[in-house]
Amino acid sequence: xxxxxxxxxxxxxxxxxxxxxxxxxxxxxxxxxxxxxxxxxxxxxxxxxxxxxxxxxxxxxxxxxxxxxxxxxxxxxxxxxxxxxxxxxxxxxxxxxxxxxxxxxxxxxxxxxxxxx
Amino acid sequence: xxxxxxxxxxxxxxxxxxxxxxxxxxxxxxxxxxxxxxxxxxxxxxxxxxxxxxxxxxxxxxxxxxxxxxxxxxxxxxxxxxxxxxxxxxxxxxxxxxxxxxxxxxxxxxx
Numbered sequence: 579x580x581x582x583x584x585x586x587x588x589x590x591x592x593x594x595x596x597x598x599x600x601x602x603x604x605x606x607x608x609x610x611x612x613x614x615x616x617x618x619x620x621x622x623x624x625x626x627x628x629x630x631x632x633x634x635x636x637x638x639x640x641x642x643x644x645x646x647x648x649x650x651x652x653x654x655x656x657x658x659x660x661x662x663x664x665x666x667x668x669x670x671x672x673x674x675x676x677x678x679x680x681x682x683x684x685x686x687x688x689x690x691x692x693x694x695x
Numbered sequence: 696x697x698x699x700x701x702x703x704x705x706x707x708x709x710x711x712x713x714x715x716x717x718x719x720x721x722x723x724x725x726x727x728x729x730x731x732x733x734x735x736x737x738x739x740x741x742x743x744x745x746x747x748x749x750x751x752x753x754x755x756x757x758x759x760x761x762x763x764x765x766x767x768x769x770x771x772x773x774x775x776x777x778x779x780x781x782x783x784x785x786x787x788x789x790x791x792x793x794x795x796x797x798x799x800x801x802x803x804x805x806x
Contacts, residue, residue, distance in 0.1 A: 626793055
């Protein structure tokens with residue numbers, strides 16, 4: 579079974595520029611998460627989708643961050659304009675909607691490391 | 696808000712010794728507590744989890760204990776090996792089904 583795919587793996591941009599990250603979850607996983615992981619800290623949830631609807635975006639800085647999951651499969655996370663403090667690893671995770679012993683488990687992708695100069 | 700505290704932040708042990716990492720959570724409604732291992736340049740990977748209706752769970756050299764009353768849960772790794780060296784995160788399930796993570800413990804196992 580293929581895991582969660584993310585691209586690009588690394589991105590370096592200047593502050594005030596824009597950047598977009600892509601995530602392809604595990605096939606059949608209805609729930610998709612974007613997390614921000616600052617160096618030396620645990621992942622922090624930015625947004626949660628169920629199919630193509632937003633379940634929780636309370637911690638998403640909506641003045642600069644946006645995310646979409648138009649067809650309920652792939653998702654993109656965008657930052658516009660980027661700030662120095664956005665330097666972090668952006669992790670995508672997916673989870674099956676219901677059923678079976680792995681219902682709670684979130685499967686993470688390798689992440690995209692963003693450096694804002 | 697919901698919060699998870701994790702200790703210690705770094706832990707160094709000799710190969711073959713045991714390692715214990717402890718976490719506390721704030722939301723008494725949390726009912727699912729996973730532990731993730733993150734190696735350099737990779738995403739977190741689930742190593743063991745426990746639900747609130749169970750006090751202890753074991754999988755080979757790894758065990759997790761949960762004290763719901765005290766809102767504590769712990770990871771125990773026995774007979775540590777160099778390949779156990781990584782950052783370990785505890786987490787608790789939040790009210791929206793999301794995970795609230797601790798800040799991580801960097802475990803170093805010296806040969």
